Amino acid sequence: xxxxxxxxxxxxxxxxxxxxxxxxxxxxxxxxxxxxxxxxxxxxxxxxxxxxxxxxxxxxxxxxxxxxxxxxxxxxxxxxxxxxxxxxxxxxxxxxxxxxxxxxxxxxxxxxxxxxxxxxxxxxxxxxxxxxxxxxxxxxxxxxxxxxxxxxxxxxxxxxxxxxxxxxxxxxxxxxxxxxxxxxxxxxxxxxxxxxxxxxxxxxxxxxxxxxxxxxxxxxxxxxxxxxxxxxxxxxxxxxxxxxxxxxxxxxxxxxxxxxxxxxxxxxxxxx
Numbered sequence: 001x002x003x004x005x006x007x008x009x010x011x012x013x014x015x016x017x018x019x020x021x022x023x024x025x026x027x028x029x030x031x032x033x034x035x036x037x038x039x040x041x042x043x044x045x046x047x048x049x050x051x052x053x054x055x056x057x058x059x060x061x062x063x064x065x066x067x068x069x070x071x072x073x074x075x076x077x078x079x080x081x082x083x084x085x086x087x088x089x090x091x092x093x094x095x096x097x098x099x100x101x102x103x104x105x106x107x108x109x110x111x112x113x114x115x116x117x118x119x120x121x122x123x124x125x126x127x128x129x130x131x132x133x134x135x136x137x138x139x140x141x142x143x144x145x146x147x148x149x150x151x152x153x154x155x156x157x158x159x160x161x162x163x164x165x166x167x168x169x170x171x172x173x174x175x176x177x178x179x180x181x182x183x184x185x186x187x188x189x190x191x192x193x194x195x196x197x198x199x200x201x202x203x204x205x206x207x208x209x210x211x212x213x214x215x216x217x218x219x220x221x222x223x224x225x226x227x228x229x230x231x232x233x234x235x236x237x238x239x240x241x242x243x244x245x246x247x248x249x250x251x252x253x254x255x256x257x258x259x260x261x262x263x264x265x266x267x268x269x270x271x272x
Contacts, residue, residue, distance in 0.1 A: 019100045021061045021117035026265075028113060032067030036263065037218075037252065038153040038160025045218055045254055045263070048133075048162055054122045054169035056176035058097060062116045066108045070141070080140040082108045084116070091134040094166050096123035122166050133162040188213070188232070190255055192241070196267035199244045205230070205237040205255070215239075217246065217253045217266065225251065243268050 027035060039047025052058040070079045084090075084106035090099045097120040101108075108114045116135075135152040153160040170176055188207040195201060203215065210233050217226040225246055230239060248270045254263040 019059075019098075019117055019119040020104070021100070021102050021115040023102060023113045023115050024061075024063050027063045027065060032065045034152060035063040035065075038162055040160050042224075045216060045224075045252075046160065048164050049263075051165040051167055051177050052094060052097065052122050053167040053177055054124060054126055054128065056170070056173070057121050058119065058177075060118045060164075062118075064108055064114045064116065066110055066112050066114070068111050070139070077141045077146075078110075078143065080110050080142075080144050083138040083140070084108075084135065089136045090116075090118070091136065092131050093118070093133065094122040094126045094131055094164070096120045096126070118164075124169070126166055128166050128168045131164040131166060133164055135162075188255075190262070192253065192264065192266060196269045197243055198269050200240050200242045201266070203230075203239045203241050203255075205232050205239070207232045207234055207237060209234050211257065213255055213257055215241070215253070215255050217243070217251050219249075219251055230255075 036049065037046040039045070048060055050058075050060050064082075066082055067079055069076055071077075084101060086101070086104075086106055087098075089106065093099070097118055099116055099118050102115050102117075106116075137150050137152060139148045139150045140146070141148065153162060167177070188205055188211065190203060190205045192201055192203050205213070213230045213232055215226075215228050215230055216224055218224055226241075226243070230237075243266075246268050248268055251266050251268060252263055253266045256262055
């Protein structure tokens, strides 16, 4: 009886405490893709924004919006689904870190939203450094008549990388990287309003100190549409950002420097 209870507890407790993620409703109206976008060397934007450290709990969430069609070098095709295996689909993970999906079977149907979470504690077998993560997926096209094995980042993301930096184990556990990628660890806060915007919008920055920040607007393929350097003073700062010459659509905008970068979305419209 005790052995039976132990087996049941191993299964049920594992299910109860399995790591999961929640699709972020703020991405519901976004263009199809994986968020954050990969890191692009030419723009120095995107990618995994939270470092890991040996001996420190870690969590990072990717949001996924599955399109109804996909454009490949051979043409544009109906996309039916994207499927990850429940183990082994994320390559080059540090030892001690694994992943889980929502939906739990890692099957993302056409036109749906989901997420993938990296979680765990990197163990001492890891060598501190950069881990270049790759995601293997089965992409079903043309009413499931054609199934491709694809790698993300890759053709569908116009290249890029998901680099995960693993730091040495801190001498003091309180020095572990704190929180998740959604938390603000930069020495400033900001808002951009109105958003959606037409013509221009106001960027308001509340800075802890005098600083130089880079503001960029990037399209969903990683191309920098607008970039400028802002000199901010301690306290509140306001800047008018002109977007009238930018095509209508969804973009990502970022603000930051070597101390940290924050990225949000902006919708540019052509109507008031």
